[in-house]
Amino acid sequence: MVDQLVVRAKRHRIVFLQANPRISALLRHEAAEAALAQVGLDVAEPPQDGRIAVIDGFDRCLDELDPVRELGQRRDLYVSWLDRGLTGLCLLSSAPRMAYPPCPGSSVLDDAYVAHLGHLCGELYDTAWTEPDPPDPDELTDRIRHLGLDALACLDFLLFDLRLDRDIPLDLVSAREWEALRGADLVALDYTRGTARFTVDPLLVAPVIEAAISESLGVQFAYEPVTRGLVEIERRLRRALRARSRAAHGAGWRTQSLHGDLAGKVITRASQELARTATLKSLRDPLEYLSLGELLEVIAKAAWADHLGCDPDYWRRFAQDVVPIRNRVGHMRLLRRQDEERVAYWRMSLVKANL
Amino acid sequence: MTRRDPTAAEVLGEQITPQGWRANPVPAPRDERVRRSLQDFELRFPVARDHRQMLQLLGSQFTYAAPCLVNNARECEVTLVRFSGAVESAFGFTRELLFLYSPYPDLQHRTFVAARASLRHLPRDVTPDLVVVWSKDPRARVKLDDWSGTEFTAIPLPADGLDDPLELLRILREYVFTRDLYYETTPVSGDQFFGRRPLLQSLRTDLRSRRVVGVFGLRKAGKTSVLEELGKTMESEDTVYLLRDLESLPSPPDDPIPDLIADLRQDVVSRMEEAGLSARALNALSPAPSVAEFRRALQDALRELAVTGIQLVVALDEIEYLVPSDRIDVREGDMPSVAQFLGALRSLVQENENFTFLISGLTSAMIESGRLYGRPNPLFSWAKAYFLSPFNQSEADDLAIAVGQRMGVRLDAGALDALYEATGGHAFLYRHLASAVVGELPIDVMSRTMLRSDVLRSLTSWQREIAGNIEEMVNHVRRYYPDEAFLLQTLQEDPDEFEKLARDMPTELSHLLRLGLVEESQHEFALTPVLQLL
Numbered sequence: 027m028v029d030q031l032v033v034r035a036k037r038h039r040i041v042f043l044q045a046n047p048r049i050s051a052l053l054r055h056e057a058a059e060a061a062l063a064q065v066g067l068d069v070a071e072p073p074q075d076g077r078i079a080v081i082d083g084f085d086r087c088l089d090e091l092d093p094v095r096e097l098g099q100r101r102d103l104y105v106s107w108l109d110r111g112l113t114g115l116c117l118l119s120s121a122p123r124m125a126y127p128p129c130p131g132s133s134v135l136d137d138a139y140v141a142h143l144g145h146l147c148g149e150l151y152d153t154a155w156t157e158p159d160p161p162d163p164d165e166l167t168d169r170i171r172h173l174g175l176d177a178l179a180c181l182d183f184l185l186f187d188l189r190l191d192r193d194i195p196l197d198l199v200s201a202r203e204w205e206a207l208r209g210a211d212l213v214a215l216d217y218t219r220g221t222a223r224f225t226v227d228p229l230l231v232a233p234v235i236e237a238a239i240s241e242s243l244g245v246q247f248a249y250e251p252v253t254r255g256l257v258e259i260e261r262r263l264r265r266a267l268r269a270r271s272r273a274a275h276g277a278g279w280r281t282q283s284l285h286g287d288l289a290g291k292v293i294t295r296a297s298q299e300l301a302r303t304a305t306l307k308s309l310r311d312p313l314e315y316l317s318l319g320e321l322l323e324v325i326a327k328a329a330w331a332d333h334l335g336c337d338p339d340y341w342r343r344f345a346q347d348v349v350p351i352r353n354r355v356g357h358m359r360l361l362r363r364q365d366e367e368r369v370a371y372w373r374m375s376l377v378k379a380n381l
Numbered sequence: 382m383t384r385r386d387p388t389a390a391e392v393l394g395e396q397i398t399p400q401g402w403r404a405n406p407v408p409a410p411r412d413e414r415v416r417r418s419l420q421d422f423e424l425r426f427p428v429a430r431d432h433r434q435m436l437q438l439l440g441s442q443f444t445y446a447a448p449c450l451v452n453n454a455r456e457c458e459v460t461l462v463r464f465s466g467a468v469e470s471a472f473g474f475t476r477e478l479l480f481l482y483s484p485y486p487d488l489q490h491r492t493f494v495a496a497r498a499s500l501r502h503l504p505r506d507v508t509p510d511l512v513v514v515w516s517k518d519p520r521a522r523v524k525l526d527d528w529s530g531t532e533f534t535a536i537p538l539p540a541d542g543l544d545d546p547l548e549l550l551r552i553l554r555e556y557v558f559t560r561d562l563y564y565e566t567t568p569v570s571g572d573q574f575f576g577r578r579p580l581l582q583s584l585r586t587d588l589r590s591r592r593v594v595g596v597f598g599l600r601k602a603g604k605t606s607v608l609e610e611l612g613k614t615m616e617s618e619d620t621v622y623l624l625r626d627l628e629s630l631p632s633p634p635d636d637p638i639p640d641l642i643a644d645l646r647q648d649v650v651s652r653m654e655e656a657g658l659s660a661r662a663l664n665a666l667s668p669a670p671s672v673a674e675f676r677r678a679l680q681d682a683l684r685e686l687a688v689t690g691i692q693l694v695v696a697l698d699e700i701e702y703l704v705p706s707d708r709i710d711v712r713e714g715d716m717p718s719v720a721q722f723l724g725a726l727r728s729l730v731q732e733n734e735n736f737t738f739l740i741s742g743l744t745s746a747m748i749e750s751g752r753l754y755g756r757p758n759p760l761f762s763w764a765k766a767y768f769l770s771p772f773n774q775s776e777a778d779d780l781a782i783a784v785g786q787r788m789g790v791r792l793d794a795g796a797l798d799a800l801y802e803a804t805g806g807h808a809f810l811y812r813h814l815a816s817a818v819v820g821e822l823p824i825d826v827m828s829r830t831m832l833r834s835d836v837l838r839s840l841t842s843w844q845r846e847i848a849g850n851i852e853e854m855v856n857h858v859r860r861y862y863p864d865e866a867f868l869l870q871t872l873q874e875d876p877d878e879f880e881k882l883a884r885d886m887p888t889e890l891s892h893l894l895r896l897g898l899v900e901e902s903q904h905e906f907a908l909t910p911v912l913q914l915l
Contacts, residue, residue, distance in 0.1 A: 036530040037561050061527070076490050076528035092635065098628030098702070105567050111497065113530030123849075128860065131628055131699030131742060132600065136853060137566045201848035217845060367859060367866075374867035378882060 027052045030146040032061050035078045035114030038139035040104065044209030045120045045172075047165060048143060053080070053118075062116070072107035078114045079107065085121040085172065093127055101134035116141075122206030124363075125174025127247050142208055153214050157226050163234075166226070169210050170234050175246045177206040179360035181235045191228035193221045200363050239360060248366040249355075255369035256352055259376060263321050264313045266334050266381040271313075274330035281306045283313065285328060288320055318352045319345075336379055348372050399438045399546045405466020406440030415445060422446035422458050426482045428515060429460070431542045438546040440465030444477060450502040454495030458482045461507060468550070471828055472557050473786035476506060480513040480538075488518035493528045493535055509572065511557070513538055531560055550827070554789070558824040562784050564816035566809070568605035570613055575783065576776030577607055580767060584611055587765060588694050588737050593730055595700075595748050595760075596741040598769030599896055600854045601809035604741045607769065608696050611739075615694060621652045621686070622694045627702040637703055638718040642675045643668075645695065649682055658685050672718060676725035683733045692735040695726070700742035701861065704753070716754040724759035740764070744861040745892065768895035771806035771909075774798075781815055785831065790819055795833025803840055805897060805910040810847065817843040851911060858898065864889045869898060872908060879906060 035041045043049060052058070063073035064080045067087070073079050081104075090096040104115055123135045144152030161169075170178070180203040184190050188198070196204065196215065204222065207213045212231065213222045224231060271279040284292060289306060292315040296304035299315075306312050316324070322345050325331050326338065333341060351365045410416055422443075423430045433443055441464040449457035461477040469475065481496045496512045514525055515538040522537040529535050536556045543549055565573060584607075587594050598604050605626070612622040625644060630637035646663050653660040662681030666674060686693055697703075703719050730737050740747060740760075745768070747753075748760040772780065778797045785792050792800075800818075804810040818839045822829050859866040868889050872879040883890045883906065890906075893899040900909050 032527075038564055038566065039531070040566065074490070076493065076524075092632055094632040095629065098630070098632075098699075102626065102629045108532070108567065111494065111533070113528065113532070128856070129628070130632065130701035132605070136600065136850060139564075139566070140849070201845075201852050205849050217842075367856075367870075370859060370863055371867055371870050374864060378867070378885075 027143075027146045028055065028058045028061050031116060031141065032078055032114070034139060034141050034145060035116050037114075039108055039114050040134065040138040041114070041116045041141045042123060042135060042138035043116050043118050043141050044122050044206070045118055046169060046209065046211035047161070048211055049118075052146075064118075070103070072110065072112040072115075076113065078116060079112060080116045080118050082118050084117040084119040085125070088121060088126065094129055097126065097129055097133060097135070098131075101132065101137065104134060120169075120172040121174055122177060122202075122209050124176050124202045124206050125172075140205060140209075143211070152208075153216055155211070155214050155225050157211075160230055161226060166230065167234050167238070169212075170231070171238050173206055173210055175242060175244050175360055176248075176363060177203060177210075178235060178239050178242070179246070179362055180207065181212075181231075182239060182360060183362060185228060185232050185235060192223040193219075194223065196220050196222060203363060246361050248361050248363075252351065252361055252366050252369050253355055255366075255373045256348075256355060259348065259369070259373050260318055260321070260352075262373075262376045262381050263318075263325070263334075264311070267313055267321065267324060267331060268311060270331055270334070280309060280312050283328070283330070284316075284324070288316065288324070291320070292316065319349055322349070334379075334381055340379075344372060344375075402467045402471075402546075402550065403438070403440035403465055407442045407444070407463045407465060409437075409442055410444055418446045419443055419460075422460060422482075426458060426484070426515070428542050429458075429482060432480075432515075432538070432549075435543050435546040435549055436462060436464075439468060439549070441468060443480075445504070449481065449495060449499055451495035451498045453491045454483070454499075456484050457492065457495065459499050459503070461503070462513075468553075472553055472789050474508060475786075476508050478508045478511060478513060479503070480515065483514065483516040483518075486517050488514075488516040488521045488524050490524075490528060492516075493525065496535060497533055510534065511536065516540065531562065531564070534560060554824065554827065557787075558789050558829065560788050561816050561819060562787055563781075563812045563819055565812055566601075568603075568609050570606060570609040573784075574606055574610045575780035576772050577603070577610070577769075580607065580769070581611055581614065584739070584767065585615060588615065588739065589692075591730060591734070591737045593727070593737055593760065593764040594739050595745060595764050595766045596739065596769060597743060597745045597766060597896075599807070599898075600743065600857050601807075601850075602769045602771070602897075603808040604769055605698055606808075608698055608739070608741055612696065619690050620692045620694060621649075621656075622696065623648050623652065624696045624698060627697060627699045630702050632702060633704075633716055636716065636718050638672065638722045639669055641703075641722070642670060642672070646670075646675065646678070649679070649693070653682060653686065656686075656689065656691065658689065660685070672721045672725050676729060679725075679729060680732065683729065683736050687733065687735045690735075692737075694736075695738040696741065697738065698741045700740045700747055701744060704744070704747055717756060720753040720756040720759060723753070724756075727759045727763065743857060746861070749888075768892075770895055771804075771897040772808060772811065773806060774801050777801050777806045777811055780811070784815070785819070788819065788829075790822065790829045790831055792831045793833065796831040796836050799833045799836035803836070803843075803910060805900075807897065807911050810851075810911060813847060813850075814839070814843050817846070855912065858896075862889070862892060865892050865896075865898075868893060869908070869912070872899065872906060873912075876906070 031041070061077060062080045063075070063077040064082045065073065066082060067084065087093050087096045087100060107115065117138055123140065126135055142152060180199055184194060184199070204215060208215060212224060212226055214225050215222045271283040275282040292312045293304055293306065295315045296309055313321070322341060325334055325341055347368045351369060354361055410419065423433070436442060441462060443460050444463045445461040447459055449455055449459050460480045460482070462480055463477045464474055479500060481499060483492050485492065496514060500507065500509060510532060511534050513536045514521065517540050519540060521540065525535040525537045534556055536552060538552070584594060596604055596607060608624055612624050616622045625648065627637070627641065630640050646666060650660040650663050660682055662678040666678050683693060726738050745766050748764040748766055750758055751761050752758055777800065781792050781797055781800060800811060800815055804814050818831055818836050821835065821839055822831060864886065868879065868882060868886060871882055894901060897909055898912060899906050
């Protein structure tokens with residue numbers, strides 16, 4: 027394994043290696059000491075003896091006040107080491123690449139070649155692997171917590187939402203997510219069949235994931251752009267509905283916009299929130315007391331709303347994509363990896379529909 | 382004698398004979414001084430006489446010998462070998478190869494370092510990334526293998542001489558053919574830089590005419606390589622070219638400008654002092670100058686440079702570190718110092734005949750947005766934008782052929798087409814795929830050819846390997862070009878709708894075309910091959 031790591035590092039110059047128990051055991055082997063110079067993050071000079079530099083604990087960059095700047099400075103430093111004759115270096119990180127914040131420009135994480143056990147020890151060592159014994163609970167907890175919230179969200183989706191632990195179609199999850207789970211030695215990928223399976227008994231993994239998610243107080247990087255996008259989307263819908271309602275009902279738009287039990291819901295919510303007896307007429311904008319689902323109901327059912335000029339199928343697709351994300355944000359649950367992309371898409375779609 | 386390629390049998394690694402490799406031979410040196418130095422060298426290293434005879438049987442010659450000039454290795458001898466045309470052709474050598482002879486019984490890392498450093502002390506340019514080392518140390522091979530990398534490889538010669546001339550070729554084959562020179566993930570320049578000639582020429586012309594330019598392109602499209610190569614070709618006695626990568630600056634909402642000013646000040650001062658100038662005003666600046674103070678000091682420095690006829694060009698790379706549009710509102714966010722700093726640079730360009738600057742990054746919004754951090758954008762409609770499109774096929778072919786040659790790999794036309802079709806000419810992906818294919822080629826033959834079928838065989842596993850990188854490249858586009866990302870997604874999901882939208886979004890469509898994400902053929906738009914991998 028060490029030989030192959032050296033070959034990869036020499037060939038690709040920068041290798042990213044996600045630490046897991048099997049990797050750690052292999053790196054503790056005496057052969058590793060001869061070929062690899064393990065250096066900490068605080069070391070400013072490359073090894074001078076021709077050995078490959080292994081940056082142990084690279085994930086400590088994430089603890090810095092400004093991890094983006096830290097990654098930029100690391101890139102600067104390591105490229106200068108390579109320019110000065112270092113034959114290769116390996117970033118050894120307990121966290122997967124997807125746990126790091128996106129860098130505005132180039133990133134040492136994207137410069138790096140991602141090595142895994144299949145590369146280093148042969149494909150069978152990777153694809154046919156199943157942990158023979160139950161993992162040490164503390165070690166498993168540590169491994170899963172290092173994955174970061176985005177990969178935890180993926181595990182949550184697979185194990186709790188879909189209840190899949192074997193024959194998981196590879197296209198259910200993005201390449202970076204598989205990279206993270208595979209790097210943590212939790213899944214094995216079978217490209218021939220196009221499926222993945224857990225290598226650790228899911229009955230053991232599930233409670234650890236549950237605890238890691240429940241106890242985490244962190245916020246995913248995507249929360250800010252997703253929330254900002256959702257705010258704009260809902261405000262655009264309300265603005266468009268208000269304009270149509272005004273056009274249809276004139277000055278009485280506040281009392282005539284809502285049908286069925288929605289008017290009652292708005293009055294109840296407004297009264298509770300404002301601590302007074304509210305009426306539709308007295309509210310600046312009754313539509314602001316409707317949830318996204320209820321707004322979509324108005325768009326679909328109110329004749330005056332006329333689907334806001336779009337095809338009903340457009341709103342069906344919109345609801346399918348956006349409402350689950352809105353619910354995740356509403357309940358402060360973990361976001362899924364594609365949520366940011368979907369919200370950005372629908373925000374722009376509404377702009378282009380002049381809403 | 383005409384140049385001759387190895388025969389089919391030689392290509393297959395069978396029945397190779399020294400005679401075949403003697404084609405287009407190199408004549409023995411005639412210069413008396415060279416002959417004498419070679420004789421002295423053979424006296425000091427008798428094994429070299431045996432090597433010379435083997436080389437001659439291959440139509441090759443020692444052409445130079447001198448003691449090593451590098452400290453700690455002065456007992457070593459440096460020689461140059463020019464190989465016959467046949468050998469050069471098979472191994473892709475275009476220049477002489479350095480052979481270093483070490484008298485020490487224990488080969489040490491410093492001798493390896495000296496071998497590399499010796500390349501700088503030679504009377505002419507030689508092969509820059511390969512040397513051949515002879516040492517008495519029985520562990521020389523293990524050591525040199527350990528110390529060598531792709532960037533620089535030392536090939537060990539056996540301590541007790543060569544059995545026959547073909548053994549030398551087998552040794553060369555073992556090292557030259559197992560290198561992977563396609564894979565490059567950090568910026569390249571010099572021998573490793575390919576294509577972009579018209580772009581470089583336009584940039585040089587613009588900068589010499591004191592135009593401010595922006596170079597924009599996808600992640601890993603080769604922007605930094607272009608900037609480095611530009612520096613190499615512009616830097617001269619009358620031009621100081623400063624390339625500053627902004628990636629190590631604090632990221633907004635922390636203000637990056639004070640650090641940037643400090644770095645630029647230090648860089649300009651050191652370059653001026655190298656030129657024998659005082660840089661008094663910059664040296665006299667307070668430790669944390671304001672943008673206005675820096676502007677005044679740089680103004681003085683430019684006047685001092687102008688007296689000696691020196692032009693200053695500042696290239697700011699990774700400009701997104703000043704405007705990370707995913708995190709704060711670039712148009713209205715609270716970071717007035719960025720607009721102020723760029724405004725100061727602009728006024729310096731306007732006021733001085735010997736200064737200009739260049740910015741580079743992913744997003745052209747930096748010069749296309751009317752406002753920047755709540756102020757009028759000083760670069761709006763003023764700087765000239767260049768987009769770094771993927772390589773055209775001829776540039777890509779040049780890269781593949783020239784780099785392949787240095788590993789003894791030839792590419793047939795089908796392989797070149799397949800590499801291009803699969804990657805759309807995106808620099809990083811093209812090199813990455815070529816690297817994956819070359820890794821599968823046999824090394825136990827004397828000539829290697831990459832065929833279309835080799836490329837196609839490697840495609841599936843390469844696509845798996847690269848999927849995460851492509852995903853990240855596209856995510857980056859989404860962060861910095863939200864409107865363009867919307868168009869892309871529409872093209873993916875509803876091409877008819879795309880046609881309608883594209884008419885209303887000409888600027889965005891132009892960005893997608895120029896970034897090489899969408900291609901147009903007979904008025905039809907399609908995702909480029911890179912995106913089809915998603």
